[in-house]
Amino acid sequence: MEHFQHSSETYFNRELSLLAFHRRVLAQALDDQLPLLERLNFLIIFSRNLDEFFEIRIAGLMKQRDLNAIARTPDAIPTEVILDELSEIIHQTVQQQYNVLNHAILPALQAQGIRFIQFQDILEKHKPWISQYFSKEVQPVLTPISLDPSHPFPRLVNKSLNFIVSLEGKDAFGRAIEMAIVPAPRSLPRLIHMPADVAGNTDTQIFLTAIIQQHINELFPGMKAKGCYAFRVTRNADLVLAEDVDDLAVALKDELSSRRFGRAVRLEIEDDCSQTIIDYLLNEFDLTPNELYRIDGPINLSRLSTSFKRPELKYPIYTPVIPKVLRKQTGMFDVLKSQDVLLHHPFDSFQPVINLLREAAKDPKVLAIKQTLYRSGPDSEIVQVLAEAARNGKEVTAVIELRARFDEESNITVANILQEAGAVVVYGIVGYKTHAKMILIVRRENNQLLRYVHLGTGNYHAGNARMYTDYGLMTTQPDICEDVHRMFQELTGMGKMAKLKALLHAPFTLHIELLKLIEQEIDCAKVGQSARIIIKVNALTEPQLIAALYRASQAGVQVDLIVRSICCLIPQVKDLSENIHVRSVVGRFLEHTRVYYFEQGGEKRLYCASADWMGRNLFSRVETCFPIVDGRLKKRIIKDGLLNYLQDNQNAWELQSDGQWFKVNGVENEAVHSAQRYLIEQKASTV
The missing domain is CATH 3.30.870.10 (Endonuclease Chain A)
Known part of the structure; x- marks a missing residue:
């Protein structure tokens, strides 16, 4: 098989292609044929996708640029060229994102009795309630930080909401402070429901940003705030672990704390901010104008809410179906002995997978349960059932991939829950993420050990199974079951590559x-x-x-x-x-x-x-x-x-x-x- 040499003539750039996907998601928000709150939801999804794109993909390219590393990608396009092209497209796309928010979605929502109040939308009738809320709920937890020789620029957490304030006058110590930073604590909600007697006959939420900007002067007694601008800095959030770590869980905990303060890769700030302040912030974060995004609206749309009880503005409710073969009163094991079962989520319910594990946890004939977990979460029913099975004396083995991006902390918690219940927890192979989706149940029947297997294309996460399309196969086919057994041995033990009969x-x-x-x-x-x-x-x-x-x-x-x-x-x-x-x-x-x-x-x-x-x-x-x-x-x-x-x-x-x-x-x-x-x-x- 001859070696094929790729170039930009035969290979699209990966980052440009991924950005094109994010733009297809944004296109859903532009589609006025979709229900209104679903359009808002796609806008939120796009925002989250773009955050991760900066935290991982743009961050990786900027790291290459900073190190003067030559990117060895098949398209052979220089890193600097790709960064410039991405910047141009993203700036256009963000402008499009806020155009559809400001000129289509928010006005349409307002016409339906749903309002989001920004600073410029505050009316006289709102002010007494805002003042009371600020003094009781917001001001006590705010910490203004002046910028002067004894107060250097603070370390700001990745994607945290902050305000930069330009000031005139002198503080209590007689100092003429020109600027200050006010971080918005993460403990405060970014959107607050306004009472009906204040908002009138509408479902109204006000941005925390608006409340703080309305009362910014109260944080600096004796001084005057000339301007107050919300901003957010995005940082490199990719984790890099050494191959020779002694304890993967401990190493990950150390890395997770550093993720919050990685190299800055993007600055978002309200578009009416002065160039002087912008230049100051760009210098502090070591960013260029290419990485600056002037925002005409709320900073961070991912905090918007679609939790309104307005079913007519959403997709019709769909309840996933239990396949006919599993609706009978017979148990899961009896069904699987007679035939394979295919589940197509979210059209088919994920419940049969949980039911299989639940039956196994309680069945005295079941000796062992083995499962891979990539993204599940400590509140997952599956995690609770596995813990129950371990407490019931089953031999439970969980292969947990701690390095599932942005779920690392959650997976460490899952590992602790299962270990405390008596399960054997394995973290897979250092250097190789365990991304396979497998369940193996060993059951004694008529003095023989029989195996039952579930294999999937998606994670063991009930929430995802309602939003992601995935296939799951439940089977007792001997070759497949033997292969899954060997794969678990490969993951938990040491030895040569497993020779498999049916699986690749x-x-x-x-x-x-x-x-x-x-x-x-x-x-x-x-x-x-x-x-x-x-x-x-x-x-x-x-x-x-x-x-x-x-x-x-x-x-x-x-x-x-x-x-x-x-x-x-x-x-x-x-x-x-x-x-x-x-x-x-x-x-x-x-x-x-x-x-x-x-x-x-x-x-x-x-x-x-x-x-x-x-x-x-x-x-x-x-x-x-x-x-x-x-x-x-x-x-x-x-x-x-x-x-x-x-x-x-x-x-x-x-x-x-x-x-x-x-x-x-x-x-x-x-x-x-x-x-x-x-x-x-x-x-x-x-x-």
């Missing part, structure tokens, strides 16, 4: 087997057999797989890629990728399923996996990829999970060869088709 697993066999599957498709095309590849993943960045898909296209294989976010492959290029189409579906639920389909001359090989087609998943993580062999389930996934999404003409976007994404609009007389709505309606009809 990273970092060992998955990448090379995917390349082989693509090559087999090429061979089918060359001899005139039916050849088609359909891949549904969250991201496609791995250079060798992209090169292999180009070869498949050139051999005449029809390639359809359904990629939620990053896609570095360039489609629709003559003599390179003209048989490759790439689409992305952005809708009510976050697309998260990973499904790989290979026509194989009519054999139709189908896999579900925990892995995206990224280098980190294939070489630096422990991942599972499991075959779907039951003909009934295979047909269902192909129809519902792949072809259904290729027919979407409501929430789909198509990637062009120039890197632009265009919304798919149905042609004249073509039936309107939304993949997610189709699945909701299909499931609802089975109830």
Whole structure:
């Protein structure tokens, strides 16, 4: 297999592609066909996505720039060029974000009786209540910090809300202080409901920012505040752990504290702030004008609320369905002995997974439960059930990935809960994140030990299972169960790579087997057999797989890629990728399923996996990829999970060869088709 040398002609830049996904999310907020509070919710999601983009992706690029490191990315575009291009696009996008907030969403909400009060919106009738609230709830916890030789600029926590105040006059000690910082404590809510007798006949929330700005003079007796401007600094929040740490949990705790004070990567400040103050802050944070964002509205939209009890302004409530086969009174073990069960979340309920564990925790025949946990949370029902099983004397083993980004602290808490209950807790392999989603239950039946397995494409997190699309397979197939057993041995013990019969697993066999599957498709095309590849993943960045898909296209294989976010492959290029189409579906639920389909001359090989087609998943993580062999389930996934999404003409976007994404609009007389709505309606009809 010849080595393929990528360049910007064959490989889209990863960061630009990820930013394009965030912009597709923002486009949902611009869509006036969506319910109003859902548009606001997409605006909030975009804000959170952009925060993480700065904390991780922009921070990484700036670190490369600061170190004068040469980026060895397949597109070969210099770091400085990418940073400039990202800055230009993000500035335009943030302006678009606040335009839709100020001129579309907030006025429309106000027309529906929902108001968000900013400083400029404060009316005379509001002032007495604001004054009372400030003196009782806000002022006692504020700590103004003057900026003078004895009070250097304070260390400000990542993404914390702060105010910079310009002052005139002298303080109690006779000092002429010109500027001060007022941090807004995180203990204070950023939005406060105003009483009905003050707000009138509206559901009204006022920003903490407005309350503080209204009474800023009271924090500096004898002085006058000439200006008070909210600002926020975003910092590098990526964690870097040494490979030779003695105790992963202790090392992570140390790193988590430093995350709050990483290198500054973005400054957001109210747009009416003077240039003098802005220059002062840029200098303090070692930032350039490229990293400055003047904000026309509330700083940090992720703190906005959509918790209003207004169902008519939201999506219709959808209740996930329990599959028919599991609605009978028989237990989970009896059902699984007779057939495999496929769950498609959130259309199918996540409850059967919890029920399986709950039955196992109480069943005297169950000897052992083993499970991987990537993102679950200490309040998770699954964590509570595993703890209960351990207290009931079951051999419970939990492989917890402490380094799940931004869930590290939560996962340390989960580990402590399970250890205190008597479970064996393992932190996986240093240097390799455990991203596989596996449950193994060992049960004694008729003097034999039988295994029951659950494998998934998504996390064991009930909240995510209501918002993310994922597949889960529950099975007793001997080869799969034996493979999962061996993978757990590999994770908890020491030894050689496990030889598996049915599963593909990273970092060992998955990448090379995917390349082989693509090559087999090429061979089918060359001899005139039916050849088609359909891949549904969250991201496609791995250079060798992209090169292999180009070869498949050139051999005449029809390639359809359904990629939620990053896609570095360039489609629709003559003599390179003209048989490759790439689409992305952005809708009510976050697309998260990973499904790989290979026509194989009519054999139709189908896999579900925990892995995206990224280098980190294939070489630096422990991942599972499991075959779907039951003909009934295979047909269902192909129809519902792949072809259904290729027919979407409501929430789909198509990637062009120039890197632009265009919304798919149905042609004249073509039936309107939304993949997610189709699945909701299909499931609802089975109830």
